[in-house]
Amino acid sequence: MQMGKLNKLQSFRELQQNLSLQVIENMNSSVMIRKLSIILQNMATKLCHQLYKKDSEHKCKPCPKGWxxxxxxxxxxxxxxxxxxxxxxxxxxxxxxxxxxxxxxxxxxxxxxxxxxxxxxxxxxxxxxxxxxxxxxxxxxxxxxxxxxxxxxxxxxxxxxxxxxxxxxxxxxxxxxxxxxxxxxxxxxxxxxxxxxxx
The missing domain is CATH 3.10.100.10 (Mannose-Binding Protein A, subunit A)
Known part of the structure; x- marks a missing residue:
């Protein structure tokens, strides 16, 4: 009986540790996604500036028409x-x-x-x-x-x-x-x- 409780407790601790590792991995993935999103936004802005130089009313322009x-x-x-x-x-x-x-x-x-x-x-x-x-x-x-x-x-x-x-x-x-x-x-x-x- 006691051995069964110890095994369950050990299994629970392993699950808890695996869950903690999964949470840390998800947090790292979220940070990575956020960084990639910022890089993508910066690239899009630079590309849009280049397109804007060729066509001042390009659809990517973040200003109203005529501005x-x-x-x-x-x-x-x-x-x-x-x-x-x-x-x-x-x-x-x-x-x-x-x-x-x-x-x-x-x-x-x-x-x-x-x-x-x-x-x-x-x-x-x-x-x-x-x-x-x-x-x-x-x-x-x-x-x-x-x-x-x-x-x-x-x-x-x-x-x-x-x-x-x-x-x-x-x-x-x-x-x-x-x-x-x-x-x-x-x-x-x-x-x-x-x-x-x-x-």
Missing amino acids: LWHEDSCYLQGQESNDWQTSEQECRNLNASLLKIKNKSVLDFIKSQTIDFWLGLSPSKNYENPKTLKEIISSSDWLINNTNGFSGEMYCGCRYYDQLVYKHCAERENFICEKLADRVKTENTLINEEPDGFL
Whole structure:
């Protein structure tokens, strides 16, 4: 009787150990799958960038039709010039915001735009002297969606060539909206619509 209980206990311990080993193996497989998924996503994004260079409206593009794609953001030039507040509202209507230049890559990207445009900087009651765009990359003045107390008598930041200049917010300028790009869909990048050999 005692021997039977010991054998059952031994069998239970072996099962428990096998189960523990299986759980560890499954966890290792999950980590491996996660890593492979990240690698696949990065490959799809790089491939989509190459396809985008050839066809700016390729189906893999993670931005809405008509928007430009740069790194992890989408950009759209407004259709007409507006005052700063209307420009900001038009961007918000598109689930976007006025362009913010927060790194050198974005600065280089917008240099290709020939127009001058409003920037997503907080409006100021006081006129500020012009600065180079490079100087404002690390500015704490980038707008944080709070325009309480806004009036047209305030000064708003505008890109003028390679400078940041402040103008009355009621003046009319062009504007560019920006928003975060969607993730590149792997299947839209790596799989043909009609794979070879299929009808």
